[in-house]
Amino acid sequence: MKRTILSLLLTVIATGTLWAWGGQGHSTVAYIAEKHLTPRAKANIESYLNGRSIVYYAAWMDFNRTDPPMDVTRDWHVDYWTDDMRTDANGNPAPPCSVSQIKRIVSEMGDFRTLSDSLVTINIKYLTHLVGDMHCPVHIDFPTSRPMKVKEGKTTIKVHKMWDGRVLDSKHNGLSPQQMAIELDRYSATEIAAFQSGTPDDWHNECLEYSKRAIDMIPANNQVSYETYFNKVIDIAENRITLAGYRLAAILNSIFDK
Amino acid sequence: MKKFIIIIAALCCSLSASAWSRHIHSGIAAIAHDNLTDEAKKSITELLDGKSIVYYAQHIYDYADNEAYKHTKVWRNIAFTDKNKILKAKKAAKHEHKAISSALAYEGLVSSLTALQSGKLTKEQTRDNMLCVITILSDLHCPTHYVFTDNLEKRKSYYHYNDKKYSYMGYWESNSIRGTFNWKTNEFVHQLSRKTPEQIAQITEGSVTDWITGNAPLYRSVYDLLDTGTRFDGKSLRLWQNKIYPISTEQVAVAGYRIAAVLNSLFDSNAPQVKIK
Amino acid sequence: MKRLIITLTAILTIAATTESFAWGRDGHAAIAYIAERHLTPKAKENIEKCIDGRSIVYYASWLDNHRAEHKSWGRLSHVCHYDIHSFEAIGRPHQYMKSTINKLKNYRELPDSALKVTIYHFVHSFGDYHCPGHVALYDRTGEKTKRVHTSSYDCYLATKKSRWNYHKLWDAGIIQILHPDWGYMDWGHALDSSISQEYIDRVTAGTWEDWLQDVAKTTHTVYNIFNRVPKVENEKDAPDKDLSVVSGQTLNEYGEYAAEQLLNAGLRMAKIINEIFGE
Numbered sequence: 001m002k003r004t005i006l007s008l009l010l011t012v013i014a015t016g017t018l019w020a021w022g023g024q025g026h027s028t029v030a031y032i033a034e035k036h037l038t039p040r041a042k043a044n045i046e047s048y049l050n051g052r053s054i055v056y057y058a059a060w061m062d063f064n065r066t067d068p069p070m071d072v073t074r075d076w077h078v079d080y081w082t083d084d085m086r087t088d089a090n091g092n093p094a095p096p097c098s099v100s101q102i103k104r105i106v107s108e109m110g111d112f113r114t115l116s117d118s119l120v121t122i123n124i125k126y127l128t129h130l131v132g133d134m135h136c137p138v139h140i141d142f143p144t145s146r147p148m149k150v151k152e153g154k155t156t157i158k159v160h161k162m163w164d165g166r167v168l169d170s171k172h173n174g175l176s177p178q179q180m181a182i183e184l185d186r187y188s189a190t191e192i193a194a195f196q197s198g199t200p201d202d203w204h205n206e207c208l209e210y211s212k213r214a215i216d217m218i219p220a221n222n223q224v225s226y227e228t229y230f231n232k233v234i235d236i237a238e239n240r241i242t243l244a245g246y247r248l249a250a251i252l253n254s255i256f257d258k
Numbered sequence: 259m260k261k262f263i264i265i266i267a268a269l270c271c272s273l274s275a276s277a278w279s280r281h282i283h284s285g286i287a288a289i290a291h292d293n294l295t296d297e298a299k300k301s302i303t304e305l306l307d308g309k310s311i312v313y314y315a316q317h318i319y320d321y322a323d324n325e326a327y328k329h330t331k332v333w334r335n336i337a338f339t340d341k342n343k344i345l346k347a348k349k350a351a352k353h354e355h356k357a358i359s360s361a362l363a364y365e366g367l368v369s370s371l372t373a374l375q376s377g378k379l380t381k382e383q384t385r386d387n388m389l390c391v392i393t394i395l396s397d398l399h400c401p402t403h404y405v406f407t408d409n410l411e412k413r414k415s416y417y418h419y420n421d422k423k424y425s426y427m428g429y430w431e432s433n434s435i436r437g438t439f440n441w442k443t444n445e446f447v448h449q450l451s452r453k454t455p456e457q458i459a460q461i462t463e464g465s466v467t468d469w470i471t472g473n474a475p476l477y478r479s480v481y482d483l484l485d486t487g488t489r490f491d492g493k494s495l496r497l498w499q500n501k502i503y504p505i506s507t508e509q510v511a512v513a514g515y516r517i518a519a520v521l522n523s524l525f526d527s528n529a530p531q532v533k534i535k
Numbered sequence: 536m537k538r539l540i541i542t543l544t545a546i547l548t549i550a551a552t553t554e555s556f557a558w559g560r561d562g563h564a565a566i567a568y569i570a571e572r573h574l575t576p577k578a579k580e581n582i583e584k585c586i587d588g589r590s591i592v593y594y595a596s597w598l599d600n601h602r603a604e605h606k607s608w609g610r611l612s613h614v615c616h617y618d619i620h621s622f623e624a625i626g627r628p629h630q631y632m633k634s635t636i637n638k639l640k641n642y643r644e645l646p647d648s649a650l651k652v653t654i655y656h657f658v659h660s661f662g663d664y665h666c667p668g669h670v671a672l673y674d675r676t677g678e679k680t681k682r683v684h685t686s687s688y689d690c691y692l693a694t695k696k697s698r699w700n701y702h703k704l705w706d707a708g709i710i711q712i713l714h715p716d717w718g719y720m721d722w723g724h725a726l727d728s729s730i731s732q733e734y735i736d737r738v739t740a741g742t743w744e745d746w747l748q749d750v751a752k753t754t755h756t757v758y759n760i761f762n763r764v765p766k767v768e769n770e771k772d773a774p775d776k777d778l779s780v781v782s783g784q785t786l787n788e789y790g791e792y793a794a795e796q797l798l799n800a801g802l803r804m805a806k807i808i809n810e811i812f813g814e
Contacts, residue, residue, distance in 0.1 A: 024716035046729045053728035055721070056794070063713060067784035171320060174281035176442035176718045179288065179312060186308030227323050438600060440560050442718030449593050493603045500601060 021136050022165035024177050025241055026058035029132040031181035032245025033252065036192070041256035044112075048121045054128045054252075055177070061129040073126070076101045077133045079140050079204060089143040098134040099204045102127065102251070106200075109255045127251060134200070135207055135244035137214035137236065138163040146215050150222045150229075159215070162224070167237050170230035184242045195243050196250035203247060210236055277334060278400050279432035280316055282510060285446030286396045287315035289514025290521065292451045293458070297526035305385045311392055311521075312443055318393045326386050333366030333394055340408035342474040344467075357405045357413060364470065367394045371466065371534050374524050388524075392517055398470055399513035401477035401505075402427045409478065415486040419495055426484045434506035437499045450511040461512050462519040465533040469516055473509075480505065557613060557666035559707025562797060563595040564719035566662040569727050569801025570808065573735075578813040585642070585650050591658050591808075592719060598659040613663045617751040619672040619683050624747060632660060636743065639811050658804065664747055665800035667792070668705030670754040691778040694786060698778065705793070713790045726798045738799050739806040746803050750796070757792055760785060 021029070034042065034054055045054060061077070064070040075095040080088045088094045105123045112120050133139045138160045149158050157166065172180055187195070214236050219228045278286070291310050294302065306314060318327045337345040337358045347365045350358050370387040373379055379387065397403045405413070415426035435441070441449060453461070464472070483501060490498065522529035558566070571579065571591055586594060602608040616625040638645060638653045645653065663669050674681045692699045692708075699708060714721070739746075781789075 022716065023714055027714075027716065027721065043729065049728075051728060051730035051734060053725045055728075056725035059714075063783065063787050063790070067782055070784075174279070174284045174443065175312070176444055176721055177716060178718075178721055178724065179284075179443040183309050183313040226320060231321060440564070440718065442720070445564075445718045445720055448720065449590060452588060452590070454588075496600060497603050500604070 021132055021163075021241070022168065023059045024165070024172070024180070025136075025168055025237075026062075026129065026132045027055050027177035028180045028184065028241050029135075029244045029248060030055040030058035030128055031177055032185045032242060033128070033131075033248035035181065035185060036246060036249035036253075038253055038257045040258075041253045044256040045124055045252060048117060048124060054124065057125045057128050058132065059129065060125050076126075076130060077139060079134055079207070088141050098130040098139065099200050102130050102134065102200050106251060106255065112255055124252075128248065131248040131251060132241075132244045134204060135240040135247075136163060137207070137211040137240065140208060140211040142211065142215055147218050147222050150218055150224045152224050159218070163214070163237075167230060167233060168241075170226065171234045180241075181245070184238055185245065187242070187246075192246050195246045203243075207240075210240060277319070277397055277403070277431060279436070281432065281442070282400075282435060283315040283393065283396055284312050284443045285441060285450075286399070286510055286513045286517065287312045287392060288443045288447045289451045289511060290392070290517035292447045293515055293518035293522075295522050295526045295529055298522045298524075298529065301525040302388070302521065305381065305388065311388075314389050314392070315396070316393060317389050326382075327390075330366060330390055330394075332360045332362045333390070334363055334397060335361035335403050335405050336363045336398060336470065337361035337405045337407055338474050338478075340406070342406075342471065342478065344471060345407060353407075355407075355410060357410065358407060361405050363394055363398060363403065364467075367391065367398070367466070368534055370394070371520070375534070388521070391520060395466075395517050395520065396513050399473065399509045399516075400430060401473075401480035401509070402430045404474060404477040406474075406478055406481070409481060412481040412486070415481070415484050417484060417487070418489040419491075426486070430480075430506070433499075434502050435510065438503040439507070446510065446514075450507060451514065453511070453515065458515050461515045462530075462532070465535050466516075466520065467535045476505075557663040557669045557706050558793075558797070559710055560596045561717070561719060561722070562666075562707065562710045562793070563599075563659060563662045564592050565710075565722035565726075565797050566665070566800045566804060567592040567595040567658050568719045568723040569798060570658075570804035572723055572727055573802060573805035573809075575809050575813050578809045578811075581812040582654065582808055585647070586654055587651075591654070594655045594658055595662070596659060597655040601655075613660065614669050614671050615664050615747065615751070616671050616673060617748070619674050619755065620676070622748045622751045622755075624744065624751070625673065628664070629747070632664065632743070632747075635660065636807065639807075642811065657807075661804050661807075662800050665750050665796045666705055667750075667754040667757050667796070668702040670751055672751065672755060672758070689778060691780045692786070693780055693782045699781075704781070705789075709786065709789050709793050710797075712786070722797065723801075726794055727801070730798070730802075735802055738802050743803070743807065746799075753792065753796075757789065760788055 030053070037045070046052065049057070061070075061073060065074045065077070076098055079097045079099050080086075080094050082089065086094055105126055109115070109120070109123055147159060149156055150162060151157070152162075152166075175183070214233055217229065217232055218224065224230065277283075287310075291299070291312055302311060303309070318330050321327050322331055335357060337350045337353075339345055344364055345353075345358065345361070347362055350361050353359045367390075370390040373387050374384065374391070402413075413427060416423050417426065417429075418424070429437075439449075484498075488498075519530070520532050523532040557563070567590075574582070582591060583589065598608065613628065615628045617623065618625060635653060635657050638649075639657060642650050642653070672683045674683045688701055689698050690701050690704065691697075692704065695712065710722075717725070
């Protein structure tokens with residue numbers, strides 16, 4: 001019953017915001033990444049951010065995606081459920097997506113010191129956000145044959161929105177992103193190195209698997225509750241956030257640790 | 259059949275009982291975590307696969323329908339006589355009022371602590387019992403979990419604000435703190451985990467039972483802080499809240515220190531031992 | 536139903552109590568926390584000794600919570616007035632800050648209880664005075680003094696699809712909308728990760744009077760951002776034709792400015808406390 005209060009609270013508070021992972025998840029990804037930056041990479045990055053932390057910009061792309069000139073980035077937040085990522089799940093031509101943007105930015109940032117400050121700054125903001133987005137199970141555009149809406153109690157909620165906050169909140173409402181990063185960042189150096197290995201494309205394929213799993217776990221009657229859904233997928237959410245953090249660190253280190 | 263009825267009654271009650279909100283539970287656990295000895299922290303981290311007690315602050319609520327925690331649904335409230343003595347479980351269970359018949363938090367806490375002290379548990383059992391201790395001991399520092407048999411009417415206290423009616427029990431659950439501070443987990447530590455060793459010694463002096471019975475007079479007085487039916491406006495609500503938050507924040511801190519003392523005693527052989535009774 | 540009531544209590548109480556806070560609770564706490572991060576160990580120890588061993592953050596919104604208990608505080612104006620041409624401060628609020636800081640400077644002579652209250656006043660009001668919603672600009676060149684910029688009008692917030700009081704938007708609105716999940720420690724960490732000494736020196740150069748003048752100047756810029764937004768053209772966009780629309784982009788510009796003010800206020804507060812309590 002306590003959960004119902006929470007869910008109600010959240011529904012009321014959350015109306016109007018639709019962010020992948022919500023601010024809490026994105027901030028957590030950035031906290032985890034920051035902890036795994038080399039001192040040199042961290043110093044280089046923050047010199048472009050006026051001494052701010054990447055945490056400050058974790059959800060920045062979400063604040064900006066509707067107005068020009070940032071509206072060009074609107075479709076960067078999602079990926080597609082097909083191998084070539086050129087068409088969406090229904091076979092239509094696909095606009096740019098997070099994985100291809102990440103790859104483009106990484107190659108553009110080859111020697112960041114030769115680039116203008118404003119370009120480096122905005123690329124840091126993009127990467128910080130997009131690596132989080134690509135790991136969010138509903139940021140893969142799944143076919144419309146899958147459920148788009150579910151019900152929690154009597155409230156109807158979009159599957160996308162449920163993952164933008166509700167799933168994490170089901171267990172971690174009240175935990176600050178800083179604390180959440182401490183709880184989730186608990187892997188050994190060897191494990192972390194394994195998570196960080198591979199390319200964005202490899203990670204995308206893995207994300208796809210998790211995404212399918214997260215969507216397939218929705219009960220057949222589309223009715224979600226702690227017992228039938230949240231308690232079962234919270235591990236997936238935590239795993240995705242943690243790995244996104246490690247991988248963001250790997251990307252940023254590869255660019256800025258020089 | 260009788261047992262079944264008791265369980266149902268208990269269930270209904272536990273559903274309507276006020277408990278600390280998630281924010282406060284994780285805040286208390288964070289204060290406790292901050293006061294664990296290195297030795298205790300190490301053992302506990304192992305039990306929890308690398309996570310801390312903060313992560314699990316409310317685990318037994320989230321998984322209340324799991325086999326491991328089903329029986330803890332009646333471990334929410336504690337009943338007291340008019341003399342501020344803990345009402346015995348047998349007596350409580352027979353009581354016609356469901357808030358009392360289900361007030362078995364003390365028995366639950368004692369059974370979990372006894373099991374942990376026996377040292378005969380598997381890793382999983384140790385973990386489950388420890389999580390029970392953390393959540394229940396937190397709740398036993400929330401005044402509305404104290405049911406005074408001579409004072410049951412006051413559990414129905416309410417107030418009006420902006421022409422709406424609110425329950426006083428519900429207020430304590432969250433807004434006793436959230437009404438004044440928006441603290442998050444680590445901020446509870448920053449604000450409240452700053453007592454001197456002498457103050458901590460005073461808070462953790464005596465047995466677990468002493469702590470709980472020691473809380474009773476104060477918590478009884480908390481029920482008197484609201485004249486039921488009061489109509490608040492913004493200003494009078496603020497003035498009233500100013501009387502409450504010093505109590506709620508202090509109880510949260512006290513709960514944190516005491517949970518740390520219990521866990522240190524269980525998981526660090528060099529720490530001072532805390533007795534159950 | 537009972538649950539719904541409780542839920543609504545939660546929301547309403549929070550809404551009701553945050554209503555009149557410049558920066559809201561989170562912003563005030565963030566300023567005090569950033570200040571605390573920049574205190575010398577000696578200054579931190581000394582000031583905490585004066586406030587029962589608590590952190591200054593604990594008292595960041597004390598004045599708002601307790602103002603109803605003291606008639607004279609209820610009347611305190613927390614809006615600072617400035618001349619729009621010279622950015623010179625006008626009137627009582629400025630005098631109040633002056634006397635608060637002077638009292639702190641002689642803190643050893645104050646009785647304990649008076650000292651506490653003075654600290655509570657300072658850690659809150661100093662934040663207030665960095666909030667654009669708490670700045671009013673006056674033109675004194677004509678026959679009558681004219682209030683040029685004020686925050687007491689409504690605007691239409693595009694991202695929230697709702698009518699907002701401009702003052703209220705600054706009071707907590709922006710901070711809460713942009714980062715609802717952050718606590719004050721998250722703000723402190725995000726804004727104050729590796730601030731350069733050069734930045735600190737620049738922002739804390741001069742006297743507190745200079746700083747407030749700086750706030751007035753930048754607030755003027757912020758009001759101009761607001762004035763440059765077009766009025767609503769059709770009914771579809773906003774319920775009221777006369778409302779200026781704060782677009783998502785403008786809100787972000789505000790957010791940027793708010794973040795800067797939180798950081799500057801924190802750094803400056805630290806400088807004052809260090810100077811007074813650092814010995």
